[in-house]
Amino acid sequence: MASLYDRVRNVPAVATRSLLWNPAQKVAAGFFITQEVSMSDYKQMWLDLGLDLTAHDGLLSLLGQAYQDIFLSQKNRPEGMKYFDFVMSEVHGLRVKELMDAKAEGRKVVGSYCVFVPEELILAVNGVSVGLCAGAEFNFDGAEEVLPRNLCPLIKSAFGFKRGLVCPYVEASDIIVGENTCDGKKKAYEVLSPMVKDLYIIDLPQMKSDTGRILLREEYRKFMTKLEDSSGKKITVETLKKGIEITNAKRRAVKRLADLRKADPAPISGIDALLVNQVFFYDDPLRFTGSVNALCDELEERVKKGEGVFPKGTTRMLISGCPMAVPNWKVPFVIETSGAVIVGEESCVGERGTQWLTEDKGNTVDELINNITDRYFKIDCAVFTPNPSRVDHVKEMYNKYNAQGVIHYSLQSCHPYVVESGPVEVALETASIPTLRLETDYSQEDAGQLKTRIEAFRERIQAR
Numbered sequence: 143m144a145s146l147y148d149r150v151r152n153v154p155a156v157a158t159r160s161l162l163w164n165p166a167q168k169v170a171a172g173f174f175i176t177q178e179v180s181m182s183d184y185k186q187m188w189l190d191l192g193l194d195l196t197a198h199d200g201l202l203s204l205l206g207q208a209y210q211d212i213f214l215s216q217k218n219r220p221e222g223m224k225y226f227d228f229v230m231s232e233v234h235g236l237r238v239k240e241l242m243d244a245k246a247e248g249r250k251v252v253g254s255y256c257v258f259v260p261e262e263l264i265l266a267v268n269g270v271s272v273g274l275c276a277g278a279e280f281n282f283d284g285a286e287e288v289l290p291r292n293l294c295p296l297i298k299s300a301f302g303f304k305r306g307l308v309c310p311y312v313e314a315s316d317i318i319v320g321e322n323t324c325d326g327k328k329k330a331y332e333v334l335s336p337m338v339k340d341l342y343i344i345d346l347p348q349m350k351s352d353t354g355r356i357l358l359r360e361e362y363r364k365f366m367t368k369l370e371d372s373s374g375k376k377i378t379v380e381t382l383k384k385g386i387e388i389t390n391a392k393r394r395a396v397k398r399l400a401d402l403r404k405a406d407p408a409p410i411s412g413i414d415a416l417l418v419n420q421v422f423f424y425d426d427p428l429r430f431t432g433s434v435n436a437l438c439d440e441l442e443e444r445v446k447k448g449e450g451v452f453p454k455g456t457t458r459m460l461i462s463g464c465p466m467a468v469p470n471w472k473v474p475f476v477i478e479t480s481g482a483v484i485v486g487e488e489s490c491v492g493e494r495g496t497q498w499l500t501e502d503k504g505n506t507v508d509e510l511i512n513n514i515t516d517r518y519f520k521i522d523c524a525v526f527t528p529n530p531s532r533v534d535h536v537k538e539m540y541n542k543y544n545a546q547g548v549i550h551y552s553l554q555s556c557h558p559y560v561v562e563s564g565p566v567e568v569a570l571e572t573a574s575i576p577t578l579r580l581e582t583d584y585s586q587e588d589a590g591q592l593k594t595r596i597e598a599f600r601e602r603i604q605a606r
């Protein structure tokens with residue numbers, strides 16, 4: 143089967159750029175356009191960033207079609223999702239233009255691949271934090287020229303995008319922050335280093351011990367210095383408190399959204415809620431927070447009226463496992479087209495990444511760094527050993543969201559999550575929580591097989 147990279151090169155010119163909406167569609171979506179940017183402006187921006195325009199146009203076109211099929215074809219979508227449709231329609235356009243404008247004002251764009259990179263610190267130097275492209279099977283041939291074939295698709299995707307010159311975020315980043323988490327990422331950053339202008343690595347502990355916490359705090363202090371040196375701005379109590387406030391507000395908004403999914407019928411589909419959690423990593427934080435809260439206002443009304451996206455009584459699933467970066471929508475789409483609704487994500491693109499707030503009390507930068515360390519040290523990524531709080535969190539979410547089954551999702555060759563999936567399944571099944579373990583990649587080849595297994599799992603739940 144042709145890879146996404148091969149397919150984008152064969153997209154007819156007339157079909158290109160369908161992901162970018164025209165102005166009338168933007169107005170219809172309720173987006174306030176202060177500045178109209180022409181297509182030729184974008185083209186020049188992408189050229190200036192060094193993108194491969196042919197491959198990039200083809201990629202946008204295919205993503206546009208996928209978006210239409212997966213998101214826009216849903217019934218009973220909340221009106222508030224139009225904002226997120228708009229953001230996605232401009233994810234390589236207007237949002238990148240905003241980043242370029244921020245850079246022109248002297249602000250630093252900081253790209254990353256992990257939720258251990260504290261946005262609070264980036265905001266404290268008036269920087270812009272963005273997640274980098276790693277969610278599609280794009281140019282894996284190019285990635286496999288420098289990486290082993292049997293590596294996690296998320297890492298190969300990051301290299302495929304970079305080497306195929308189609309990710310404007312990685313090209314716009316002044317600093318790319320890597321982290322010593324899994325072995326795959328840790329070693330891949332060594333290979334990435336000569337390909338990007340400024341790669342900074344945060345060392346992370348592997349155990350939740352006292353020394354582990356000290357290491358994390360020292361690493362965050364060093365990262366703070368790196369940001370100060372790069373931006374020429376000193377972090378103060380005031381700027382750091384502001385960064386904490388903005389980041390916490392984002393987290394509160396997505397927690398509010400998560401809470402509304404307790405209702406039956408679910409007021410929003412899992413695939414739309416996942417999209418909101420994905421946009422979390424790209425959008426302007428204040429605008430994002432306002433848009434999520436507006437969506438929640440609407441969902442509250444739906445819950446009061448007993449309205450939902452699927453009929454009351456639809457089988458409720460929780461997803462747990464590896465993060466799903468844009469446009470990794472395969473498994474949620476298969477679940478929600480197999481007679482079930484997803485009511486929560488125990489994932490870094492979901493509650494694992496957002497459940498904790500950062501304490502904002504403190505009179506010194508040092509005290510605030512301690513608060514940031516305390517907050518991030520609670521993240522129960524499977525790279526930690528042992529990692530018992532993750533199972534506790536899955537159980538808690540299962541009860542809180544009135545789920546009926548857990549689908550554990552691992553990416554192939556992701557050793558931390560694949561290995562941990564066994565003990566997680568045992569712990570959940572022992573607690574009478576039906577669990578299905580899936581291991582997949584970014585291709586579409588196993589979609590049919592996944593559907594068969596998910597439908598059988600749903601039937602097993604219904605027969606209880």
Ligand code: BJ8
Pocket residue numbers: 255256257258294295296297323324325326327464465490521523524525553555556557558559
């Ligand atoms: S905190 S989950 S975002 S490391 S899927 S690259 S673990 S082999 S993405 Fe992650 Fe940070 Fe942990 Fe979250 Fe490695 Fe697994 Fe690939 Fe992964």
